[in-house]
Amino acid sequence: xxxxxxxxxxxxxxxxxxxxxxxxxxxxxxxxxxxxxxxxxxxxxxxxxxxxxxxxxxxxxxxxxxxxxxxxxxxxxxxxxxxxxxxxxxxxxxxxxxxxxxxxxxxxxxxxxxxxxxxxxxxxxxxxxxxxxxxxxxxxxxxxxxxxxxxxxxxxxxxxxxxxxxxxxxxxxxxxxxxxxxxxxxxxxxxxxxxxxxx
Amino acid sequence: xxxxxxxxxxxxxxxxxxxxxxxxxxxxxxxxxxxxxxxxxxxxxxxxxxxxxxxxxxxxxxxxxxxxxxxxxxxxxxxxxxxxxxxxxxxxxxxxxxxxxxxxxxxxxxxxxxxxxxxxxxxxxxxxxxxxxxxxxxxxxxxxxxxxxxxxxxxxxxxxxxxxxxxxxxxxxxxxxxxxxxxxxxxxxxxxxxxxxxxxxxxxxxxxxxxxxxxxxxxxxxxxxxxxxxxxxxxxxxxxxxxxxxxxxxxxxxxxxxxxxxxxxxxxxxxxxxxxxxxxxxxxxxxxxxxxxxxxxxxxxxxxxxxxxxxxxxxxxxxxxxxxxxxxxxxxxxxxxxxxxxxxxxxxxxxxxxxxxxxxxxxxxxxxxxxxxxxxxxxxxxxxxxxxxxxxxxxxxxxxxxxxxxxxxxxxxxxxxxxxxxxxxxxxxxxxxxxxxxxxxxxxxxxxxxxxxxxxxx
Numbered sequence: 001x002x003x004x005x006x007x008x009x010x011x012x013x014x015x016x017x018x019x020x021x022x023x024x025x026x027x028x029x030x031x032x033x034x035x036x037x038x039x040x041x042x043x044x045x046x047x048x049x050x051x052x053x054x055x056x057x058x059x060x061x062x063x064x065x066x067x068x069x070x071x072x073x074x075x076x077x078x079x080x081x082x083x084x085x086x087x088x089x090x091x092x093x094x095x096x097x098x099x100x101x102x103x104x105x106x107x108x109x110x111x112x113x114x115x116x117x118x119x120x121x122x123x124x125x126x127x128x129x130x131x132x133x134x135x136x137x138x139x140x141x142x143x144x145x146x147x148x149x150x151x152x153x154x155x156x157x158x159x160x161x162x163x164x165x166x167x168x169x170x171x172x173x174x175x176x177x178x179x180x181x182x183x184x185x186x187x188x189x190x191x192x193x194x195x196x197x198x199x
Numbered sequence: 200x201x202x203x204x205x206x207x208x209x210x211x212x213x214x215x216x217x218x219x220x221x222x223x224x225x226x227x228x229x230x231x232x233x234x235x236x237x238x239x240x241x242x243x244x245x246x247x248x249x250x251x252x253x254x255x256x257x258x259x260x261x262x263x264x265x266x267x268x269x270x271x272x273x274x275x276x277x278x279x280x281x282x283x284x285x286x287x288x289x290x291x292x293x294x295x296x297x298x299x300x301x302x303x304x305x306x307x308x309x310x311x312x313x314x315x316x317x318x319x320x321x322x323x324x325x326x327x328x329x330x331x332x333x334x335x336x337x338x339x340x341x342x343x344x345x346x347x348x349x350x351x352x353x354x355x356x357x358x359x360x361x362x363x364x365x366x367x368x369x370x371x372x373x374x375x376x377x378x379x380x381x382x383x384x385x386x387x388x389x390x391x392x393x394x395x396x397x398x399x400x401x402x403x404x405x406x407x408x409x410x411x412x413x414x415x416x417x418x419x420x421x422x423x424x425x426x427x428x429x430x431x432x433x434x435x436x437x438x439x440x441x442x443x444x445x446x447x448x449x450x451x452x453x454x455x456x457x458x459x460x461x462x463x464x465x466x467x468x469x470x471x472x473x474x475x476x477x478x479x480x481x482x483x484x485x486x487x488x489x490x491x492x493x494x495x496x497x498x499x500x501x502x503x504x505x506x507x508x509x510x511x512x513x514x515x516x517x518x519x520x521x522x523x524x525x526x527x528x529x530x531x532x533x534x535x536x537x538x539x540x541x542x543x544x545x546x547x548x549x550x551x552x553x554x555x556x557x558x559x560x561x562x563x564x565x566x567x568x569x570x571x572x573x574x575x576x577x578x579x580x581x582x583x584x585x586x587x588x589x590x591x592x593x594x595x596x597x598x599x600x601x602x603x604x605x606x607x608x609x610x611x612x613x614x615x616x617x618x619x620x621x622x623x624x625x626x627x628x629x630x631x632x633x634x635x636x637x638x639x640x641x642x643x644x645x646x647x648x649x650x651x652x653x654x655x656x657x
Contacts, residue, residue, distance in 0.1 A: 002283070003283040003284060003285040003289060003487075004283035006285055007283055007285060007439065007485075007487045007491060008264050008267065008268070010487070010491035010495075011263045011264045011267070011439075011491055011494060012264050013495065014491055014492070014494040014495030014500075015260065015261055015262075015263055015264065015494060016257075016260055016261050016494075016497070016500060017261060018261045018262070019254070019257045019258050019260075019261045020258065021254065021255060021258045021444065022250070022251045022254035022255060024247065024251060025251050025255070025447065025448065025450070025451055026447070026450060027244040027247065027248070041464065045463075045467075092428060092429055093395055093429060096391075096395060109465075111454075111464055112463075112464035112465035113464070113465075114465050114469070118471075124428070125424070125427075125428040125476055126424070126425070126428035126429055128424075129421045129424045129425045129428065129468075130425065130428075130429075146450075146454070147449070147450040147453050147454050147465070148447075148450040148451075148454075150450065151446060151447045151449060151450045152447070154446070156471075158473070158474075159277070159472075159473050159474030159475070159476065160470070160471065160472055160473060160474065160476065161470075161471045162424065162468055162469065162470045162471060163453075163465065163468070163469040163471075164467065164468055165464070165465050165466070165467050165468075166467055167467070168419065168420055168421040168467055168468075169419050169420070169467060170335045170336075170383060170419060170420050171352075171461075172334070172335040172336035172339065172352065172353070172354050172383075173335070173339075173354070173359050173362050173379040173382055173383060174227075174357075174358060174359045174362075174379065175227055175230070175231070175352075175355075176359070176379035176380075178379050178380050178383040180383070180384070180387065181335060181383065181387065181419065181420035181421060181422070182333065182387060182390060182391070182394070182420045182421045182422045182425050183420065183421025183424070183425065183467070183468070184421075
């Protein structure tokens with residue numbers, strides 16, 4: 001008998017008697033303002049949230065924030081003239097040079113500051129990790145309260161997606177928090193008001 | 200490890216030689232425990248979440264076979280290769296086989312306690328494969344040639360000076376440098392080079408979802424994703440108990456996991472893998488290695504509910520003052536002490552005794568494992584099976600003689616008090632383990648019983 005069948009057979013023999021799933025697996029969070037909670041949570045994890053009116057305002061802000069930076073990449077066509085690094089490459093290793101990536105993402109979670117991004121919005125899975133600095137753009141009204149709401153909203157059918165909450169960090173040296181472990185060294189989230197569907 | 204095992208008590212004694220160091224270790228972990236408290240108290244539904252998580256995991260234990268089969272089927276449909284390993288050796292052989300098949304001699308690995316349990320790095324290294332651990336804490340202990348001392352905080356036993364010296368030797372940082380920012384930056388540069396040049400990446404699995412065939416890997420550093428998304432082949436190793444029924448259950452578990460571990464509301468990255476990226480190969484190895492046996496032990500099976508948050512370690516007064524290495528097992532602390540005897544009763548017989556049975560571990564456990572009850576029950580199993588040293592067994596027998604005979608017990612107490620008063624050096628000496636690191640208490644004039652008998656008469 002192969003290991004698969006052996007393991008499954010042994011499991012069957014040794015399993016406890018059947019129990020049922022819990023009825024209550026989701027809880028509501030009550031925040032005075034979902035957006036304020038989102039901003040507050042993110043500020044505690046070193047992430048600035050910037051509200052912009054529309055794509056023009058986003059571009060203006062991007063130009064202002066990253067004026068002196070070269071190797072700028074984006075997945076938002078409207079920002080193509082801002083970017084100087086094309087994502088039209090075959091090998092993700094070539095993304096290594098990117099200093100700042102402004103990426104469209106789907107929605108945010110107020111209780112923990114996480115933003116959902118998936119292959120639906122990404123040409124390369126490595127992009128949000130390999131870039132030195134990261135910015136997400138999500139519609140201003142796309143913030144849910146907690147993770148239960150997040151999974152309810154999640155309709156992703158792509159092959160990969162990730163909740164990302166702030167820049168990468170570690171506290172492995174004497175519990176001292178250091179921002180910028182392997183992933184992004186900094187994170188900005190743009191909340192855009194006038195959202196034209198796919199950006 | 201092939202090294203001879205030093206029993207927990209003896210290893211703790213060494214750990215306790217430097218008092219200020221132990222105090223620092225104790226306080227550092229207690230600080231993490233307090234962060235967990237603060238964070239959990241922000242959620243009014245915390246206890247209900249624990250209950251939900253526990254109930255889901257109970258369901259998992261009682262439907263393990265069908266959940267695994269469903270997971271396997273979905274994952275295969277998604278283009279993932281599934282392997283089953285009955286034990287550590289088979290797991291390691293599968294990894295080696297995959298690497299050989301692709302002609303790969305170097306691999307990056309993110310945190311996986313399972314591969315520690317399987318001693319995979321040692322095995323691969325003997326077979327000419329270089330494995331680089333990419334979690335900063337794990338890289339630190341790997342460079343020191345020692346195992347992690349904590350499942351979430353692998354280098355928690357080290358001071359920044361130790362790490363500064365280590366990095367000076369291996370990564371060429373300035374001698375005497377101890378700034379965590381500077382040292383982390385050095386590791387970032389060193390490991391970025393590895394991420395960019397390795398064609399294989401191995402990750403652990405935090406949760407595998409039966410409904411979708413996907414799996415979730417949580418990190419703060421981003422190292423699992425950096426490795427997996429740049430590699431031609433991604434291998435994910437999981438103990439079969441990592442399975443959960445539905446994606447929506449992640450809402451419960453991800454709300455509990457990081458808050459219990461470090462007090463963060465969520466880890467920086469919660470990466471959901473479902474299909475390999477184009478041109479990539481993805482493999483999942485589902486491992487037993489004693490888990491089916493544990494599943495068959497009614498008293499101990501629910502140790503398999505563990506989600507590896509480490510909260511029981513941070514809160515444990517024994518762990519905090521003895522350090523992870525004293526447990527000589529991949530998973531240390533209270534949870535390690537109930538998992539380890541299942542793997543080897545003789546080698547790990549000391550571990551269930553490394554506890555005060557205070558119950559704090561059970562109180563903080565996000566999936567409500569009755570850890571301290573299991574520690575207590577393991578003691579009975581181990582003594583009955585003849586796995587504890589004779590000295591301990593004799594001690595237990597002597598105690599049982601005294602405690603089962605009230606008059607003898609009263610007489611012993613009186614004798615003990617009088618000895619402590621009249622010839623204190625009989626107890627205040629190095630032979631008495633209770634005298635270590637503490638002064639003996641002032642012996643009371645009379646026992647509570649004597650006091651009670653006297654006062655009731657009055």
